[in-house]
Amino acid sequence: MELTTWGLRPVPDGGSVLLSCGARAADRDVDETVLGASWAETRHVLRAALPPFALLTRLDGGVRVSTDELGLRHVYYGRNDRLSLASTSAGAAAARLGRGLDEHAVAVQSLLGWQLGDRTLFREVLKLPAGASAVVDGDGVRVERDADADADGSRHPSMSLAEAVPAAAHLLRTSLSRYLDDHPDAVLQLTGGLDSRILLSAVPPSRRRGLRTLTLGEPTEVDVQIASRPSREQGMSHEVISVRGLQDLSPHEAYESCVRAARRVECMADPLAFAAVSFAEAQIGQGPRLAGLGGEFARGFYHLGRAPRVPVSRAAAAGLASWRMFPNEAAEPGALDPDFRRWSRAVTVDDIFGHLRETGLDLFAATDEFYLAQRVQRWAGVTATAVCISRPVVTPMLDARFISIARALRPADKSSARFLGLLQVELDEELAAVPMDGRPAPVTYARPGVRGTVAGARTSATKLVRKARQRLTGSPRPPVGGAVLAAKVVEHWWAHPDALAPARRCGFVREEWLDRLVSRELEAAPSTVALLVNLVTALDDGLPAGPDHR
Template identity: 30%
Template sequence: GAPFAAMLVENNQATIVADHVGFRHVYAISRPGWSAAATSARELGHLGKVKLDLEALSVFRLAGHYLDSDTAYEGVKKLPAAHYWKLHDGELQTFRFAREETAAKNGDAADAHAQRLRELVTGFLDHHDGVSIELSGGLDSRMVLAAVPKDRRKKLTAFTIVSGGGKDATVASQLARHYNMGCDLVDVSRLGGLTPAEAHGLATAAAERLDGLGRPLSAAVFHWAEGQVPQAPRLSGHGGEMARALFGPGVEFERPHPTVRAEVVENYIRRWIVSNDAVPDEVLDQDFAVQSRKLAMSRLAEVFLRNQTDWLGALSDFYLRQRMHRFGGITITDGVGSRLTLNPLTDTKILALAASVPTRQRAGSRYAVRVMDRLDPELARIPLGSGLRPIALDRSVTLTRKLGENTWRGFLTKAGSKVMRTLHSQRRAAAGAPLLADLVVQHWRTDPSLVQPVLATGLISEEWLARLIEGSVGADATTVDFLLNLGVIAS
């Protein structure tokens, strides 16, 4: 599974390795006569006295994450997924993992997939007591629970983050009662009880842990939530998307094309990436706003266009190899120092088995549901937070399946809300992040000196920042994340 990282030192040579999907973030820099690797990109940037990488920062400003091995520090690179470094005599060399081919016995990938999941989860339970399991109303955490033998579930404790309007708490509580599990529910609305100074300290600490490269508000919320419960070995469903296909925001509205076309890529970026993740132009220095948009659009298009596949396949590849890798991975990295975690859905054999299944059979979670049905037919028939039973997803992705077991009104309301959010540039933020963002801004207004390092970068509009401090404008979570990151990078 992932994430993990390790270093072996022998005969004056260091070998640095991380997981095959790139979740664990490890960094390196090479300069004439010397090279270095570390878990902190910021420390390497300081060591190398590097400048800001404005192209990489431009992409983050528009997409909310970095691409490939880029960081905000020029010349500091992340270890690529499925690669390792050898460092010796001042030189850094990069090598790729040997490819692992896994064929399903008797040709049934779902059976082999279910068996492998069960082996991983039971092995973890055999070696650790008091295990907790991240449990929501979604499919991936349900899959991990299905891999736990029924007679062993009573020894688990479900861990669920609760946010207003969500159904995670309801579904997790029902499952916990049904299988006699413990249940820890953490309501992020309790963040409102923090003082602005406490919230600012929480968010700043998260930005520093992430080297200014991630989403500090989300990381701070997770860190706070974890502090409300005892820490224990953890089963997690992170990375479950990697076994599926044709996923990502707006993919259901995309038409299939046999190749990746530039105009289709540009329309998708503007409609689904920029609308949700971009820092607004008015927040930025005018020159940087224009230049960063141009640079980021070009870089994002380049990543899509280099795919020698059909359009929907390129979309899936982007969300697997770029967004999950860099957006999700850095947040997951932040948690590995606090607890032992197994992410069985990212196991190499699991992913190889899934990849052996044709895309059309994996699309819309069809294949994943078949695996769950092999593990536990009962769980495959208990409704998710969406109201759908997982087994109902084992159909072709058509309007009939999208409607599923919901009412027409419920389906149209959900679909319509996606369209309206896009048309009006309404953003979806992680649970608790908007609340924490408001508290951070309140603290900045109390002590404006805290944002001076951000202003000194020359990337933020002085006029806009003055209006933020005086209270005539606000800032959403995406913008506060960017400001927090700049404060860390500038330092």
Template identity: 40%
Template sequence: MRAFLAVSTAPQAAERLRRPVEAALACLADDDVSVARVDEAPDGWVAFTDADDTDLPGPPGGAFTVVLSRMLRTRDTDLSTADLVAMLDGGPGLTEVLPPFAAAHRERPGGPITVANDWLGFRQLFWWRGEGVAAVSTSARALAALSGAGLDRDGLGTQAMMGWQIHDQTIFEGVRAFPPATIATLEGGALRLRQYAEPVSQDGPAPALEDAVAEMADILVRWQSGYLEAHPESVLQLTGGHDSRILLGATPQKQRQGMRALTLGAETSPDVVIAARLARRYGIRHEVYRLDEHAPPSPEHAHALSLVAAKGLECLGSPMALAPLLTVEARLDQGHRLSGLGGEVARGFYYAGQPVGAQTAPALVDRLARWRLFSNESVEAAALDRDFHAAAQEHTHKTLAELFPAGDWLRATDQFYLYHRMHRWSAAHGTFAGVRRHFVNPMFDRRFIELALAVAPADKRDSLLLGRLMSRLDPELARIPLDTGLVPARLGRRSVATRMTVAAATARKAAGKVRQRLTNARKPQLGAAEVSALVLAHWRAEPSACAALYDSPVVDRQWLDGLLKGEHGAAATTVAFLVNLIVVADERK
């Protein structure tokens, strides 16, 4: 089931909330999914979109168990929906289920409703409380429509600074994201949240590097071999990077022959060139999908795609990053897709330029924010109301300072990137994918992440851990250069030559960051710049399409006038932010 909304009311709840709210129901539907059923009762109501084959929707008003993601598997076996009932009752076993995962359950008519997410909170869920009423949903927009509340200026400010959300923030007042590993219980107009697992801990002595590598390799091989045996039609998203290379290395040789893989990009891009070379070498059936394979959409259609993308991300991420993929994904099989995404926690790429042995301090958080977190996806300051921009900077810096745990600075960055960047930034896009296909990422195995975090930062820096892991999985594959030109086998050794090569690559990245900061440039995602240019062309031809922006108190009207007159352009990150504002305004009409 793709979308879900449950509302519980007490006698003092507002009368309008006791019945289905049409504006909230509208937020659950999209082009190919509709609200199939709404169960009403004296103490609340529940809305379901079309059930999948795995759901147990039960009779109207009765018991139900529905899965709110496609993936439903532990390391060794697929689960049935019926298997979830005992897990949702107390939480045991939920840490073994691979993210993204979420489910909702009611044991009997009139009984409490239980909703749970995965241990990382990668499948995004949201909650809201009001006077005598509480609600949970897969849609933050639906809860905002239900509550009738306005925009959360702090959450909106964070999104303007970073392009995504941190902690439990959304851009909607009173609407919050589920924390990781949460079981929510709705009953009698009240909501109770409890954690079924503690965050992955880094306490205790670091394991020996070789011991960690051995166990991590075993986990990945068990995942890849077991999943491909159960689902031989699975497709590996193969690039020129490290993470997908590791998943290929974890695939036994006999299962590589005839295995399906896909790569997105131009024929001459490093991703496509390297992936094609690997495919030929191992007998993989390789498909390449190009964003420029077909004629670009019209400006009007690009604008429409951006609105669909914004809604799919609940206006909590960049629609410009998703919109270019929508037409491509419409042509792709949405079955079982294997992808590597958790490697950044094991790679510690964000260690570059960070001091070794330092303790968490406000100055370090501030530097990381300015150097990395604000550099790629922030909105241009000129586009924003001056007071709003100043308040956004102050609030976001303050919130970030509170989120980084005390202690070793590099370990603190590990925690932040896992439980905020991965949990909120990656998860916004991962959730969109995870309800449309089996989004399979073995690097989200909880024990794999535990080991990746437990390894000493010095053993992760410069991809030492991942280089060693790649060499253990497949020494031959580890000797083939990545898209960066670096060789995994060499990264796994502490040789002078390797140090010099990594230092040169790091210096090039650092120089790029310096140029980016000096020019206030943003780093758009694949295809984002092209789509944003088309969207802007549509706005200039049809100003009514973005007229709602003039009513937004956070947008500088003089800047907007200049944009529509063609006096200046706008970065893709800025267009993304404005598209989200348009969607919110349209849904509040």
């Protein structure tokens, strides 16, 4: 039995250690001192804890590693003929087990930019399910989960908006007030959008003066200006962090920062986006952070207008993927092997369809569950995992109690942000009247009327046009700083074409396209550069290429 803790304090037999910078449960901080003497008692505490967090417990002859109820804090496990393991690093697990790239996982990531289900980018290295534990002992590795764990919304009672709005408002007010009591130095990530504004509105007005808020962007950007207004008017301390300095990085420095980012997100998210945010975050001191992650689940993220009852079908899954998922982070088709590209689309749609069908719900309710159990858990989770070891992160809208309220609503009550609009009005009607970035004020979603209906239709039409343009041109919108870093990474490859050797041998990327890239005959989209950086980083770390899918 071997336990490597990478700098953590030694864990005695029967002892536990959090694999994150703290955790929050039942409106109090969780540390080893509040965990129960038995696993049943400890599990009861952990089930109420906000993600992301994980816990390692030293057993007699083994270890137990447990993740939060949403699975936002990623933990991985696997086995071969010689050993079984659990790890906080998928790449380290793959190297130890001698596993290469998983072609199915590469296929999914080439279109979504992230992973589905329990897959990782590495063959037979799996992600621990939400609310589960991996136990490694003399019998190998096994996954344990509570018998009453509820992974979908099929067993939740219904609630009306009249019941849900005050219940959610009380929950957020109480949660935010008690957190600020314990952590007066907490920083609220404030954007020009709805989710972070709801969190701000849940803070009592008497507590807002001096509250630290943080926005990523440039002072002239609309998102920053909208976030600055309430901060200025209510006496909050507003910090704006910028990625402007990325322009001053050399191509080599930019490339190395993206490789470091790829390793931190286990090569399963956009390393350009994470590198840019990490660059900006380095400008400020780190501390407890309040994040609005999870609000999309409560507003019917994938709904376009009203939400009728539609059964789940493969055709519906394909349409959902084409219009709502693939345009966001897909690599440009011309960069990929044609056979692999065609196969990728088929298996990815099959996967999405399978996850939607597993919920047992109609299409719109199923897409809400898909967003929570897949996109939030895997896409947002891998990034949350990378940052939760350096600062406490609290996500009030991913509180199991808040999720239960959102699940109990009809899709039609969440669609067009009606529930969240009403929640914003309930919490702070004055802030509800302030327009958002590119969208009308939240009050128009709460009380649509003729003006609100027109504004909502205009917003939906704008989104539809943008998605159509992305689909037709195959040009996803790059993340903040992504275009700058992508250009510098390509410039590094011009000077060091051998750095792309792993991408040439993996069989997923067209060699002719790579030749044209390094000879400066074409430009690469940031989403394609992100995929290449992930593939090169994974294979450069000593892993064999995946098997040929043909």
